Amino acid sequence: MFPYPNLFQSGQIGTLEISNRIVFAATSSELADGEGLVTDEMVEFYAERARGGTGLIVVEATYVDQQGKRLKHNAMLHDDGCIPGMTRLVDAVHEAGAKIAIQINHGGRESVPEVSGSVPLAPSALPSGYTGVGAAVLPRELTIAEIEGIVGRFADAAVRARTAGFDAVEIHGAHGYLVGQFLSPICNTREDRYGHDNAGRAQFGVELVAAIKARTGADYPVIFRMNARDHAPGGLELDAALESAVLFAAAGADAISVSGGMHASRPYMIIPGMATEHACYADCSAAMKERLDIPVMTVGRINTPDLAEDVLARGDADYICLSRGLIADPYFAAKAKADQAAQIAPCIACNECIANVHLHTGLACTVNPMVSRELALKPILTRQVTPRRLAVIGGGAAGMAAATTAAKRGHMVHLFEKAARLGGQLNLAHQPPHREEIESLLNYFRAEVARLGIEVSLDVDPAPDEIDADALIVAIGAEAVAADVPGADLVDVLYGWRVLAGTDKSGQNCVVVGGGLVGVEVADMLAVQGRDVVLIARTELLRKAVHVDKVHYLDRVDTLGIEVMTHTQVIEIRPGEIVLQPQGRLRRTLQGIDSIIYCTGYHKREAEAVRYQALDIPVHFVGDVLGSRKFFQAIQEGTLAALEI
Structure with missing residues (x-):
């Protein structure tokens, strides 16, 4: 008996059979090339999550029209030239044991002219309230003929998806992109058949489903991802979303994937942060299930198998969509199935992942430095090495990342920490309100140090002549910058x-x-x-x-x-x-x-660190000892240093 019986029950979406209830939600990876074509790195990114036991992979939002493009390295489905690469991606995921769908999208008013090459298009000429990517660009209102043309291009993209071998397509109707803009009363003020009331605002989505079914066949599964709430004043609310979902199901949608938020939402709910409750859209998916006879998916801060199992056991959803959870640990499903949930690297909702996407530096992750670099780094992690004795000085985030990575490679690791407990700044970072999630990362690292049998010496600050090792990683952190203004020495700062x-x-x-x-x-x-x-x-x-x-x-x-x-x-x-x-x-x-x-801020402990440079062994410096760092950078540096040993 599996420890999570509902999570590992097989399921079906239309004609598509899925081995379990874990879905990798469509997530921008920025791993396509500049033309929107599949790269080797993109193939490996998705294949790794398939190897980890995920039931269904939904490939990131791919653009049906160059005018709807938002990010520099978005994948595309608006030209037949994409099909060979997409087929290669499908084959890799199938070979790894998962089913695969692809999300199709048009950015609408959230498209970025510098990327798309044109003025954004939208249901109505209303700008986005977003202050990030593509901010403050006034879109042009679509004509009916243009709307009908975009419906056709969505259908064309779905045909390409089926030709490439994808098991299903997902229409991206959430998060304030074009389809979601039609659904939202604060984005759509039209008075024709594509607006005026809720049924009119849903008409574009209804036509998309019908057109895709007509072109790909009634047996080809179509998932409709949509907001349950926009989380913006005057935006889409649950009652209207329920009515729209019923219309999409009647048009032929085989599943509804529930999400929420748009780029102008307060709080920001597309990718909810640490302050947001876990399973934050489960109440909405539960309401959808009461109205629909097709499967319903949910998403939102579900980052442990126990949470996922609870949502399914309550009947709040039929499938659990994970994005950041599977970025943090591609083997989430396999570890849960093997009753090894404690070994799952936890998503802490820090959102460095999406921050790096918006910086066009590619998807990344605080707790998983392998993300987007699986092709280059995983062979190094798993390669057989001659075991060496490694000393790591400093038991904070960088030091524990270095120690655990080296131990996984087979090295004999001795971890020194001058304080009475491991953790460094992680011990402090989870103290403020709404930052409690960071403690799960601290607990994960401590558990991994113990599981891997790493020798730990606490309350020890070894001198250089006390280091007996073949290599050394120095991760001694930084110290707070002192107040340097007149009078600071006269009061208790x-x-x-x-x-x-x-x-x-x-x-x-x-x-x-x-x-x-x-x-x-x-x-x-x-x-x-x-x-x-x-x-x-x-x-x-x-x-x-x-x-x-x-x-x-x-x-x-x-x-x-x-x-x-x-x-x-x-x-x-x-x-x-x-x-x-x-x-x-x-x-x-x-x-x-x-x-x-x-x-x-902090400044590096240079005087303390420099004393180790004279050792006649390889010495690596990582984390705050090089200057003030986020946990994201510190863990990256610790991991990469360990891969060099």
Whole structure:
């Protein structure tokens, strides 16, 4: 008996039989070439998730029309030249044991002129409220003839998909792209047959389903992915979504895949962050199941087999769509089936994955540095090596990533940590409100260190002459940048990391200096504790933050009543006072201040690190010892260093 009987029950979508209820949701990989053709890296990315036991792979949004393209390396289905590469992709996934569908899409007003080469098209000439990719571009309203032409191009793309061997197609009607724009009252103000009321707004989707079925055959499965809620004022809500889903099913859709959010949503719900509840769309898929006689899929912060099993056992959905969970660990399904759930690398919803896609640097992952580089790196990870003795100094994220990767390759690893426990900054990062998910990564690394039999020495900071190894990885981290303004030595300045650790206790009236993520997290935590907080940023707030974090914390700052002063420098600190210089304004002195908390970054422990350079063995430096890093960068560096041993 499998530990997750519902999750590993076979299922059927139309004529398509699927071995289990785990679906890899369509996810932009940015691995196609500049022409939108399949690359070897793209094939391996999907094949790896198929090898991991996933039942159905849904390939990322592929464009039916060059005018609808959004990202530089989106795959395409608008030309027959794509078919050979797509066939190669299908064959690789089938050989690995999974079924494969492909999502077809048009970006509509979210298309990017620099990528598509044309002005965005939309149901109505209303701009997106998104402040990221393709922001503030006014689209042109589609004519009826143009709409009919796009319906035909969706059908053409579906024919190419079937020709290439895909087992099904999925219409992308979610997340505020063209199909979703037709469905949403805040995007579609038309008064013709494609608007006016809910049935009219659903008409475009109905015609898509009917046209695809007419061209590919009634037996060819069509999945319709759609929003249950737009999460935007005046947008699509669940009742209207239910009515539309019934119409799509009547037109011939074989399954409905439930999601939500659009790029202008607050909170950002297309790819929900850590603050969002788990299984956040399960209530919507449950409502869909009550109205429909076809399978319903759900998605949204389902990152463990237990969560997935619970959703299925309650009858809230028929299939579980995972995106980030299968990015973090392609073998999610296989490990769950083998009752090894504790070995699944956890998605922590940090959203570095999509942040890198939007930067056009390719899909990436904090907890899985192999993502997008499976073709190059997995052979190194699995290659037989002559076991060597490796010392790793520093048991934070970079050090544990290095140690566990090296141990998996067969090396004998000794991990040193000068503190009393492993984790480094991971021990602090999960302390602020809504960052609790990070603790799952900490627990995963600690469990892997134990499972792999890595020798661990805590409360030890070895000198160079105490290192007895064939190679060394130095991951000793960084230390907080000290307050360097007049008067800082005359008052008891606190530091963000010590506040997070609970070793520094603040008073009632607090000033937090630092507008990066740590500063905002500390301000958030203090405000939740009932403190009065002023937050000082030298530039704009959260300038380098991932979009979903920026949206979340800007809203939190308003909700919690935190006073924010951007583009402001600290001039002087006095007992109970802080003197500030806002850009372009008069100096301001805040009085009655009980605590000043500095969160202005970290600098590398260069003096401590340099002493290891003289050793007559290979020495690698990773993580914050090279300069302030995110966990994403630190884990990447630790892993790559271990692959070089």
